[in-house]
Amino acid sequence: MDPYLLVNVLCLAGCALPFAIVMFWFRRRQTKAYGDALLAVEGAEIVLEEMSALEIGKNNAGEQAVLGRGILLLTQDQIYFQRLLPRSEIRVKRARILRVERPDFTAGIGNAGKRLIQVHFTSPQGQEQSHTWMVEHHSAWVDALS
Numbered sequence: 724m725d726p727y728l729l730v731n732v733l734c735l736a737g738c739a740l741p742f743a744i745v746m747f748w749f750r751r752r753q754t755k756a757y758g759d760a761l762l763a764v765e766g767a768e769i770v771l772e773e774m775s776a777l778e779i780g781k782n783n784a785g786e787q788a789v790l791g792r793g794i795l796l797l798t799q800d801q802i803y804f805q806r807l808l809p810r811s812e813i814r815v816k817r818a819r820i821l822r823v824e825r826p827d828f829t830a831g832i833g834n835a836g837k838r839l840i841q842v843h844f845t846s847p848q849g850q851e852q853s854h855t856w857m858v859e860h861h862s863a864w865v866d867a868l869s
Contacts, residue, residue: 749807752807753774753775753794753807756793756794756805756807757774757794759805760794760796760803760805761796763803763805763812764796764798764801764803767798767799767800767801768798768799769796769797769798770797770798770799770867771796771797771860771863771864771867772794772795772796772797773794773795773796773856773858773859773860773864774794775792776792776793776794776795776804776856776857776858777789777791777792777837777856777857778790778791778792778793778804778806778813778854778855778856779839779855779856779857780855790806791806791807791808791809791811792806792807792808793805793806793807794807795856795858797864797867797868799817800816800817800818801814801815801816801817802814802815802817802820802842802854802868804854804856813854815842815844815854816844817868819844819845819846820842820843820844820868821843821844821845821851822843823840823841823842823843823864823865823868823869824840824841824843825838825839825840825841825861825865826839826841826855827839837857837858837859837861838857838858838861839855839856839857839858839861840855840856840858840861840864840865840868841853841854841855842854842855842856842868
């Protein structure tokens with residue numbers, strides 16, 4: 724057997740194996756988070772779901788940045804987002820939604836076809852706040868929330 728071929732095969736396997744392990748771990752965590760999200764909405768009918776939504780926010784320099792990936796669910800009475808890492812959740816009651824916008828944002832590699840939805844709402848303290856997510860079927864989300 725050609726020693727160069729053997730070295731190339733071993734290098735390829737050495738690079739692919741860690742990637743496969745990380746992808747397996749991520750999918751397993753995503754599946755568990757989806758189950759947890761379903762429990763969190765307490766059996767409510769799910770109108771829309773996004774298994775891999777990106778939460779977009781502001782970084783320290785005031786520029787748009789990805790805050791995390793997670794599960795985004797829309798039910799009849801709320802928007803529920805569960806970030807995978809670090810683990811956190813966001814709940815927005817639909818009755819508190821003021822408006823939904825579609826801000827411009829360059830999706831970048833691996834996010835082709837995804838666009839942003841920005842949901843403005845009134846917090847329980849009466850202040851206007853907003854959350855922004857990158858979703859695949861943004862028109863369906865805007866229509867459902869409008």
